[in-house]
Amino acid sequence: xxxxxxxxxxxxxxxxxxxxxxxxxxxxxxxxxxxxxxxxxxxxxxxxxxxxxxxxxxxxxxxxxxxxxxxxxxxxxxxxxxxxxxxxxxxxxxxxxxxxxxxxxxxxxxxxxxxxxxxxxxxxxxxxxx
Amino acid sequence: xxxxxxxxxxxxxxxxxxxxxxxxxxxxxxxxxxxxxxxxxxxxxxxxxxxxxxxxxxxxxxxxxxxxxxxxxxxxxxxxxxxxxxxxxxxxxxxxxxxxxxxxxxxxxxxxxxxxxxxxxxxxxxxxxxxxxxxxxxxxxxxxxxxxxxxxxxxxxxxxxxxxxxxxxxxxxxxxxxxxxxxxxxxxxxxxxxxxxxxxxxxxxxxxxxxxxxxxxxxxxxxxxxxxxxxxxxxxxxxxxxxxxxxxxxxxxxxxxxxxxxxxxxxxxxxxxxxxxxxxxxxxxxxxxxxxxxxxxxxxxxxxxxxxxxxxxxxxxxxxxxxxxxxxxxxxxxxxxxxxxxxxxxxxxx
Numbered sequence: 402x403x404x405x406x407x408x409x410x411x412x413x414x415x416x417x418x419x420x421x422x423x424x425x426x427x428x429x430x431x432x433x434x435x436x437x438x439x440x441x442x443x444x445x446x447x448x449x450x451x452x453x454x455x456x457x458x459x460x461x462x463x464x465x466x467x468x469x470x471x472x473x474x475x476x477x478x479x480x481x482x483x484x485x486x487x488x489x490x491x492x493x494x495x496x497x498x499x500x501x502x503x504x505x506x507x508x509x510x511x512x513x514x515x516x517x518x519x520x521x522x523x524x525x526x527x528x529x530x531x
Numbered sequence: 532x533x534x535x536x537x538x539x540x541x542x543x544x545x546x547x548x549x550x551x552x553x554x555x556x557x558x559x560x561x562x563x564x565x566x567x568x569x570x571x572x573x574x575x576x577x578x579x580x581x582x583x584x585x586x587x588x589x590x591x592x593x594x595x596x597x598x599x600x601x602x603x604x605x606x607x608x609x610x611x612x613x614x615x616x617x618x619x620x621x622x623x624x625x626x627x628x629x630x631x632x633x634x635x636x637x638x639x640x641x642x643x644x645x646x647x648x649x650x651x652x653x654x655x656x657x658x659x660x661x662x663x664x665x666x667x668x669x670x671x672x673x674x675x676x677x678x679x680x681x682x683x684x685x686x687x688x689x690x691x692x693x694x695x696x697x698x699x700x701x702x703x704x705x706x707x708x709x710x711x712x713x714x715x716x717x718x719x720x721x722x723x724x725x726x727x728x729x730x731x732x733x734x735x736x737x738x739x740x741x742x743x744x745x746x747x748x749x750x751x752x753x754x755x756x757x758x759x760x761x762x763x764x765x766x767x768x769x770x771x772x773x774x775x776x777x778x779x780x781x782x783x784x785x786x787x788x789x790x791x792x793x794x795x796x797x798x799x800x801x802x803x804x805x806x807x808x809x810x811x812x813x814x815x816x817x818x819x820x821x822x823x824x825x826x827x828x829x830x831x832x833x834x835x836x837x838x839x840x841x842x843x844x845x846x847x848x849x850x851x852x853x854x855x856x857x858x859x860x861x862x863x864x865x866x867x868x869x870x871x872x873x874x875x876x877x878x879x880x881x
């Protein structure tokens with residue numbers, strides 16, 4: 402069973418968001434990394450890049466396929482996870498911790514409230530696999 | 532699970548593609564390749580007929596020997612690549628790709644010109660399991676009395692594996708030593724489970740079941756072509772680096788004259804291997820750029836888990852096809868540097 406931490410917000414594209422003051426930390430879920438298989442490459446934006454909600458900010462590649470990743474909320478990139486350049490497999494081994502992808506300065510702090518809760522995301526993934 | 536040529540097949544098993552790939556190179560991997568097609572050819576004209584529709588020289592085979600070959604069009608392009616097994620002078624078995632089995636059957640039967648042969652599409656009757664890797668012989672030997680060490684590369688023998696009638700062929704699609712075991716299709720599960728057991732699949736050095744993704748990364752590292760990607764009905768054998776299975780002197784065969792002419796004139800483009808030299812992974816169908824111009828395209832692009840590089844095959848114009856030539860690949864709008872290298876990318880230690 403995929404891990405779905407309680408304290409995070411989720412999107413239907415299988416990204417998670419953790420709010421830390423004005424900053425939102427974003428990555429892909431355990432369900433997503435498991436479906437992808439071994440991650441071999443992560444393409445991330447630059448600090449300062451701005452994104453609207455649901456815009457693609459980069460991509461995650463497995464051996465077989467390329468998947469875009471989308472930010473569930475609008476913001477400006479404050480930091481990216483440089484370690485993923487040399488260790489993309491961290492996305493598989495620690496998707497909610499060391500496998501984080503970008504940190505956004507949120508354009509609109511209330512936006513996370515319209516995302517899915519852990520329970521809603523869990524139901525969503527169950528329905529997807531049926 | 533995905534649809535592959537009409538078959539429901541796993542992309543990977545729980546261990547994951549990279550582990551499946553590495554385990555096959557270090558120990559052993561087991562592949563269910565029952566999707567492959569088989570055509571049985573019998574009769575006094577078996578060799579003459581098959582020799583007329585394929586590019587390699589079937590008449591050179593002895594009983595129990597196999598060869599890699601191609602079904603060619605009159606233009607010398609590829610209908611399919613295949614392995615031809617000679618059981619006897621009047622009995623051959625053609626092993627073809629899953630996605631082209633029906634096309635090949637139509638092609639082969641429509642090429643008959645009154646020869647004394649009986650053709651049968653026996654694809655449904657056979658299952659095929661490929662056990663590949665340095666430990667393959669040791670593992671398979673536990674299940675058979677056939678003296679596996681005596682079966683040479685691209686030769687095969689008939690016997691029993693786990694009591695089941697089988698053809699055991701020292702062939703494969705990984706670049707490792709290994710065997711392909713053909714048996715009655717209803718025996719697939721039994722043989723699959725027995726081989727995993729004999730190969731101690733639970734152990735970190737045991738045999739792993741491998742999916743389509745690992746099958747692709749292994750064959751690509753070994754520089755082996757994939758029909759539909761690297762070869763198809765628009766590519767000639769000479770352009771595809773398959774001149775070695777093209778025996779122009781054997782006599783008349785489909786496409787012989789076209790290939791002889793192309794050999795004389797020289798090919799205008801060639802299938803080359805490349806290694807990415809910057810950050811990025813090349814993927815199928817991406818453009819190859821030289822001097823700012825789109826000059827060719829990637830036919831197979833992927834990470835290479837054993838070599839720890841990102842590699843691929845591409846058609847480029849002959850003037851840019853030299854080893855060492857620097858090229859760029861258009862990876863979804865970003866130009867990524869690469870260099871043409873010799874193939875195979877990987878060759879196992881003898």
